Amino acid sequence: MKLVRFNQTEPYFPNTFSGMLDKFFNENMGTPIKHFNPAVDVSEDEKSYEIQLAVPGVKKSDFKVDLTEGKLTISGERKFEEKKEGKNYHSLETQYGSFSRSFYVPEDIHAEDIAAVYEDGVLKVTLPKKEKKVVKAAIEVK
Template sequence: MKLVRFNQTEPYFPNTFSGMLDKFFNENMGTPLKHFNPAVDIAEDENSYEIQLSVPGVQKKDFKVELVDGKLTISGERKMEEKKEGKNFHSVETQYGSFSRSFFVPEDIKVEEVNAAYEDGLLKITLPKKEKKVVKAAIEVK
């Protein structure tokens, strides 16, 4: 018996140009990927910016987060388990390998208060905003 995965939401031929390029350049004749791009959500409220990366299976020690000259770079690696003990894999859809994502951040953040936390497969980076100084002056009409 041959095990075949069926997934109607992910067709053999990608439905976007970007998906087609990813499939063409990243899938190397059935070998696992060496690099991948985790999904990212970016949000903002009145006090901070928040970046969330979906990277389940990565350990905290495997992340590197740097903020240099207004460029935030998040990198890491998801390692594939080497224990195969009698298992024959018919499909491996989990993305393994290294990743790196970079973002230019606004100038209005408090660099010394940037915080990164990893929980339940989500890396959450909080970039607090500086307080806006309201400059108010009474101007005399002459």
């Protein structure tokens, strides 16, 4: 079974013309956005599923990883610090604000062994799979 992305709280490409204009002016005029969706990579091998979020500049203490009723939610906040003496921003492309990404997880994981590690701007969440028991029996042909 594969991990399935739950839903995004705010789509990257707005579905209305006014939403597109809001996104254009908020991102291109230097106004920090209140919410954003970090890039996510999801992979799987024989032993585990792995989710990687690209969120540089966030403190470890600003993350929250929660598993409730089969839904893994990763949330946090990248704070914008406006009080920089002597700096005038001409362009502000980095996304700031709060984020939340949710995924439905398969039933074949060890929930108590989920691990999250934040290193070099990437949050890596590992969801170990339960070992599959191979049941093998010889059946006698009569």
